[in-house]
Amino acid sequence: MNSEQLIKSLLKQGESEQLEFKQVVRKDAIGKSICAFLNHEGGQVLIGISDDNKVVGIADAEKWEKELTDYLNTSIIPEAPVMVSVEQVGKKEVLLIKVWAGSKQPYIFDGSIYFRKGQSTVKATSQQISDLIHNRQKDELHWERQLALGVELEDLDIHEIQKTIDRSINESKLDENKRNPIDFLTHFGLFQNGHFTNAAVVLFAKNPARFIPQTRVRVAFLEKGKTADEFVDDRILDGNLFKNISAVQDFFEKHLRTTRKFTEKDWERQDEYVVPMSALREGVMNALVHRDYSLSSASMSVIIYSDRIEVFNSGKSPLKAAELQKSHLSLPVNPDIAHMAFLRGFIEKIGRGTIKIMDACKAAGLKAPKWTTTDTSVKLAFPLNVKLGGAVDGAVDGATDDTLASKLDGAIDGAIDGATKSTKSKLSSLLRAIVDNEGKRIPDYKEITNLGSERTMERYVEQLREAGFIEFKGSAAQTGGYFITDKLKKIINQKSAD
């Protein structure tokens, strides 16, 4: 679902307990609505919509995005994750603001507690305040808010905490004056009465499994051997949540890469993998953030099979499998862990993680991923178009490499008429360099491929563009770069003829 479809679907739903439209940015009115959503079931405010539900757009959307992020993430008490984004509808820009249901009710904005009543936001009555207080009691039973006994400050990875603080401040999600790690953890309830909570251990411990063994994550790569399936790479990750994310990423890098890369690793670069890295990342993040950690038997695993990748985690999803594929704003299972992941920039689209996964797979021409939920587990399976395995570890890269090269050759052959064999071969090399290094400009590709002068490169790039394999993205020549198109992605992801 792209931005435009999303906004249209919201307009169709109309204003409700969880949705409000505004024509212009009025900070105090938005603050009240967000506060009311936090005190209720979460919700979204869409700005740039006229009274008769037409998209009129707003000016300076990007400026407002930053200003409102700063304002809403710091002026509501207690602080809550508020996501502000600019969405494009035709040529107009609108702002979308989202919050999950709050876990620390009652929330206060500008000295008052606000409440959502149908389509309007009102000051809470005594009775409503009382209801909020009793509701919160339930949230306090969260496993993550219980104290983890025996954990000292030196058991935590201060560097990881500092990174979270710096990132939050840089992204205007946190006041400058919360730089001290203990103050920061105290402020977010991760340090209470001299003790760290379970959430603090999951997020920041150097060795969380020492205190909470079920934080471990299993990652495995299964090869189809001659006689039976066997795990050729089977590991247990025992770092904190942030360390585990990068360890899972490294694991994917090792086993899912279809092409060689020249740049440092980066989650955003997706198209060189059999499954888009952004979809995998989202799936793994969802599992790490929303999994059930409370039972010592709880577990999580990421397993690469020859025909699919499975991300499994313990925990009952609050939603049915079908609902997971839509936007939802219900209270996260582990609100404190989710809040930190948000501050750290790992959750950018509140309520849209699963949609992002679907979109990324669709764009890459893959079959839709599938969620299977039970009372105690959630499993996300990515079907693979390319069969993995069949070769010993280490040779995988080479094998898939050749496949990609021959696909690119085939694509060039089919689309470029009247060129010599040598030119076609050069075009193929250049295309390969762009696949491997998206987002760069002509001088960069000249350097990488060494195929000729800048003018020659310009000619080649133009030919690839005309063939519909690449496109230039970005507002200015100096900041943009070349990317491969959906058309080429489909070709790359097609099953081999064999």
Added chain:
Amino acid sequence: MPDAPLQIMVSSTVYGSESDLDQIKYILEGYDYDVVMSKEGNIYVGIDDDPEDACLKAVEDCDLFFGIIFPRYGSGITHKEFKKAVELNKPRFFIAHQYIEYTRKLMAQFMYNEDKTRNGFDIQPTSVLDSIKVVDMYNDVRAKWVQPFFKTSEIQVFLETQFRDHERRRQEIEARNNE
């Protein structure tokens, strides 16, 4: 003309998340009280006044006194406010973290002379408790009911139970003043 709202003073050491104390203030305001927060004696002080006097004056002026005992002693101003509320026999309510009662029992063996008077014993400040004087503070108000709590949300439930019905509290106070 409607009656002026009752004034409630919330006295506590600063502890944990500031926003917990902010929530307490706004919940009470939501129940229509006029709220004076004394976080570690943090109260408006006139130019020529002594800060301590200003805090104690606030105790005198309030209609209701609500004391929160966290496992943190701070500078001692909160303790003085508690004593003042007891001395003036203010309508008062106390809530104490569960660690306090535990510490009271555990430390009793070190804290008293043979004649049961308090000796000078204190602990080195730790991350879970800064001074044993927290127990003295607790003992000073323990003659009446002190509600134990563990989580901040339990303080909110206490507030809800005790202060939700503003009108009923007002009638009680009027009756008490007319005695």
